[in-house]
Amino acid sequence: MNYAGIDIGSRTIEVVVINQSGDIIESRQSDTTFDPISESIKLLDGIEYERILATGYGRTLFEIAHDNLDNDAKIMTVTEIKAHARGAQAFFPDVSTILDIGGQDSKAIAINGKGRVKKFEMNDRCAAGTGKFLEIMAKTLGFTVESFGREALEAKNALTINSMCTVFAESEVTSLIAKGAVPREIALGLHVSVMKRAVAMLNRVRMPVKNLRDLKEAISTQKASDDQKERCAQKERCAQKERDTHNERATQEKRGQEGKTDNHGENIVFTGGVANNPCMIKLISEKLGCEILVPENPQMVGALGAALLAGEQ
Secondary structure, three states: OOEEEHHHHEOOEEEEEEEEOOOEEEEEEEEEEOOOHHHHHHHOOOOOOOEEEHHHHHHHHHHHHHHHHOOOOHHHEEHHHHHHHHHHHHOOOOOEEEEEEOOOOOEEEEEEEOOOEEEEEEOOOOOOOOOOHHHHHHHHHOHHHHHHHHHHHOOOOOOOOOOOOHHHHHHHHHHHHHHHOHHHHHHHHHHHHHHHHHHHHHHHHHOOOHHHHHHHHHOOOOOOHHHHHHHHHHHHHHHHHHHHHHHHHHHHHHHHHOOOOOOOOOOOEEEOHHHOHHHHHHHHHHOOOOOEEEEOOOOHHHHHHHHHHHOOO
């Protein structure tokens, strides 16, 4: 018995098929085009499956179209949040936080040890900080999307980009080019802007430090005495001092040993098309001071998660 997952995104469509053991037996990908539903049906041609789970922005339309096909397979839908959480955990079982940057939206997701979503942030109202933003900026600078990150890494300095609005940023980039600015330095500045937006989302969902647990429980319990609260606060102050010392030592060790990082007990997984950009990986890793985990094909994570959930339901 096979199960399929399909992720219908704004830029690309991915399909993953797994067997009962959860092994991937087939995967496919294509551009979304102007008719994503027809493209999705073409992508599934010749694939046999008992159940399919659709995710992505086109999942609802696909569900309606699939019901009209001569196919006895069961069709269901799942949110991108749950699909990416499940897919990321399949690649990295110890994942705690996921950053997904796709063509026209970005998401930060915190999950627990069982892979369940605890908190998430999502930007789907504009293209700022997404793959579309980087695509437009690359074209403006004369780079291909595939080479944009590599070119940015060659820059000696990053120029400051004041606007994250795609329209205004494009105008600002054009103005910098006219003034003779180095394209690679503009490119690096654009990547830094996207990195800051992504890290801000991650920081809003990242898991709380375990040493805060006792303090939070005491504060949330109405019957906690003042003495209990003071003891918890004192414990947290001591724990904070230890964390500060640890972080300072880790930073020094990182500077002295190339490639050595401290992820503070977190495993952050980067998915989506922008996870193929080496400059974004490097900038986010340096900003957070930890290694960023990237699957072999980060664009397949949502479809894999959907396929696994189809098999588990």
